[in-house]
Amino acid sequence: MPDVIVGKAADFADPGRKVVDISGTEIGVFRLGDEFYAYHNICPHLDGPACQGKILPLATEAVCEDKSSTGRIYSKTQTNIICPWHGFEFDIRTGRHPTDGNVRLRPVPVSVRDGDVYVNVPVRN
Amino acid sequence: MPLETPPRAGSIRELPEITVASDTRDYLAHAAKQALKYDDYELIVDIDAHLQEGGFWGEIIGLLENDVLKQTAEEMMRGRGGMPLINMQPGMSFQSLAGRVPHQSGPTEPTDDPAKAGHRFVQIVRRTIDTMGLDYQIIFPTSMLHLGMNPMEDIEIYLARAYCKWLAEVIIPQDKRIIGLAYLPFNTPSECEKLVKQYGDNPGIVGFTICAVRHKPVHANQYMRLYSMIQETGKPLVFHAGPHWDDPSFSQLNRFISMHALSFVHYNLIHMTNWIINAMPERFPKLKTVWVESGLAWIPFLMQRLDHEVMMRQSEAPGLKRLPSEYMKEMFFSSQPMERNNLELLQATMKSFNAETQLLYSSDWPHWDFDPPSSVTTLPFLSDQAKRNILGLNAARVFNLPVKRLRPRAAEVLARMNERHT
Secondary structure, X not given: OOEEEEEEHHHOOXXXXXXXXXXXXXXXXXXXXXXXEEEEOOOOOOOOOHHHOOEEEEEEEEEOOXXXXXXXXXXXXXXXXXXXXXXXXXXXXXXXXXXXXXXXXXXOOEEEEOOXXXXXXXXXX | OEOOXXXXXXXXXXXXXXXXXXXXXXXXHHHXXXXXXXXXXXXXXXXXXXXXXXXXXXXXXXXXXXXXXXXXXXXXXXXXXXXXXXXXXXXXXXXXXXXXXXXXXXXXXXXOOXXXXXXXXXXXXXXXXXXXXXXXXXEEOOHHHHXXXXXXXXXXXXXXXXXXXXXXXXXXXXXXXXEEEEEOOOOOHHHHHHXXXXXXXXOOEEEEEEEOXXXXXXXXXXXXXXXXXXXXXXXXXXXXXXXXXXXXXXXXXXXXXXXXXXXXXXXXXXXXXXXXXXOHHHHOOOOOXXXXXXXXXXXXXXXXXXXXXXXXXXXXXXXXOOOHHHHHOOOEEEOOOOOOOOHHHHHHHHHHOOHHHHEEOOOOOOOOOOOXXXXXXXXXXXXXXXXXXXHHHHHHHHHOOOOOOOXXXXXXXXXXXXXXXX
């Protein structure tokens, strides 16, 4: 299938996303800063609608030099999309799970041309 | 390559963020697509789904048969809602992962006029079972799972009665695909016996449940008459595990994940150990027992552990005529939360207790770690017959259900879902 316009780049919040169903293929398109990322809306865990969940920063453990912890804090650099079925989290930039990088969302080619955001919808078998 | 005139956004459908207010059919839309793959299965039974009773607590309180408790609860609810009498534990509000898994905190979706479409809970269950492709769903409570730890025993008794009445007289009569179990107020054996007498012949109440979060030894002599009575009904005795952060050992655990991972297994480990070592299966050979919501990995662990020790300490388990694992292979287990990360281990686990005949599919919906039926259908090592058994035929034997399709065709469900969005 060819490239399909999913919207104007300027209409995306930052961070923001738009999930679309294009003839039965569901794709989540995300904006972080000036970059866009797109993935199939299928969680590798149990096929949940991963791209339709909450967007939150990565939670990290604040470990001090002496190895003590001051608790959990949100990352200032990594933002995750979280599958609403079971909470699987994926780095929006890479599509990978923070703990097991082999578990990942399936990427979809995305581009911005003349202010429009395009995704290249894979041909369905 | 882009077309010269590519399709615009208007020609595609936007899917909204899933929130606590999402319609169950939208939330589970992907499960409806999965259901196409098991649409020809004879029967799909979900033996463990949950009522989030907070949304209906006023109705249940209204059925309390004790004036003092009823007035107390109504007074507590006035103005600030909540779930009075339930003895809620600290930490349970962490279940939804700070909103990451919204359905845990629901449902808040709109439903239709109950005068035309039925009770709000019935409407929501219908949406769930149609979308997941289920013929029957067995309903358990949620917050009441901890009621066994309530130091006020009369509250457990009266809430058990009110819950059973609400389930059996308000909910179940509205849809034959919704069935349930009588909650046994296990801290008071005589009251359990009354409920077995009351619901033993009720076709919508397909068994009796001991909510396993409690410190009562299940082999105590005071329960023998109760077990005889349940055995007589031909219905199963179901142990439903649960979380409990107040248990002294678990108070060392600083994260919900840690408590949750251990707590559900812990209570069934203790009750199963007492059940086996005191030879309950020898005393009640026709009593079917079902062990719910501890996953599967604990089963071969306990089999090996008890077999190992019984061989050395027979004098402490003199009622046994066989190894503990042999009794456990005749019991029934629910599938959720299925540990699927290592399929080799899962396959060995399932082999250890003859999952093909002893495992019962359960979703645990709408809780945060629910399993759709695809958690079973996508396992590569199971035969087609094993999948059919686990998804419904085993449950039909345990809960005495007819093997008769009640669910709509999956394609019909999907067509209806598409219509909602056009």
